[in-house]
Amino acid sequence: MNAARTTATALRVLRQLRHDPRSIALLLAVPCVMLLLLRYVFDGSPRTFNSIGASLLGIFPLITMFLVTSIATLRERTSGTLERLLAMPLAKGDLIGGYALAFGAVAVVQSALATALALWGLGLDVTGAPGLLLLIALLDALLGTALGLFVSAFATSEFQAVQFMPAVIFPQLLLCGLFAPRASMQPVLEAISYAFPMSYAVDGMTQVLTHPDVTSAFFRDTAVVIACALAVLVLGAATLRRRTP
């Protein structure tokens, strides 16, 4: 791997995004609008908004980065630029690292806006440090990028790529503890929920929500999310082949 090639790739991805202001606006505005909606949907029960809002701060970056990355890499595969890049002296890690870096940067801005709005605009009541919320959001974005990269290898069209969103994200969303505490689920489902990285992301958010200090559970949750993101990135790298049939 080569740091200069990785940053050049990240800059290129960001430049592509800059030519698409509508996508940028959607990326940044949609999470804020959803939080706003949620705040007034639970107008009568601010405690529900508190727990769901915090979880959503971690889930938004995962979903948006998943979608953005899977479509972007799929385009790279179908436009022939991937073949060209892999015929050039570019390591697979440079390409994947570049994507992770670029979308990670977008995720930071997205999460910062959403977190700021939730905390200071909508009165989300967080006991821990807001910086920790941001940290988890960023890790979730990396996880989403990794998952998106991975599934793009199995999609041959953008239509298929979008279909992977419900297939990969929805089960995690249902089991992550957002709708019902994981401990109250049917035991088999609860066991499955331990295998999904999103569960740990939401748990981490809850830790920050309810504890003033960094807890050991928070450490464990972030470590699991990081490990999952790295593992999926390595899997994603393995799906990039220099020689194709």
Place this chain on the structure above:
Amino acid sequence: MMNKPSDAVTARGLSVIRGPRTVLHDLHFSVPRGQITGLLGPSGCGKSTLMRAIVGTQAKVTGTLDVLGLPAGSPPLRARIGYVTQTPSVYADLTVHQNLDYFAAILTPGRRAAARRRTDVTRAITAVDLTTHADALAKNLSGGQLNRVSLAVALLGSPEILVLDEPTVGLDPVLRRDLWTLFHDIAAQGTTILVSSHAMDEAERCHRLLLLREGTLLADETPQGILTRTRTTTVEEAFLHLVDEAATEAAAETTPKEPAR
């Protein structure tokens, strides 16, 4: 066929399988350095497959295929070959300049090479005559212009071999002539060029020809040599002559049970 150090590409017993079919059958040929070799044949005969094998992006390649003395696809070759895919492979949502900037940064990374990259990018854009469109988004260009952006990317870093897959398709005759002039200029500086085309009239502009049909080589010699051997006046006639010749040979090999048609 001997493996001369002067050869840029040497193939012995080269076969490629794509999907269920063997697309290239046991090819033997060599591409000499510093010359323009034309890879000619009808659509679907395996030109792109052969080029992909040479640049190292084709899977299921068997036999021997050496490029600049190394097995095709070796990592050190990646900076020494310029490759233009048949469909332009550039980022539609970047400008011409931004596309070249990025690929130049992949070839010669690092801040210290920034000045060298800038001159290299300017040179490549000028070579394909796109200076006036340097700041246009690639998706707003015509097909021919897009082809030339793709070609400009391959010119970056002055590669020792240029592998060009049908770079002149769909271009107007003036541009086509200009590009061939460019290819000859580049070859005159010692670069090896392998250029494919399904238009036989481009043959006369090449130093050497590889005629390909249904994955087998019909000829590997100079345009004049082919014309003399087949006693024809155009490469198109020569191609037909060679196809007939191959068909007669094949018929002679199989047992003559089938009634003559």
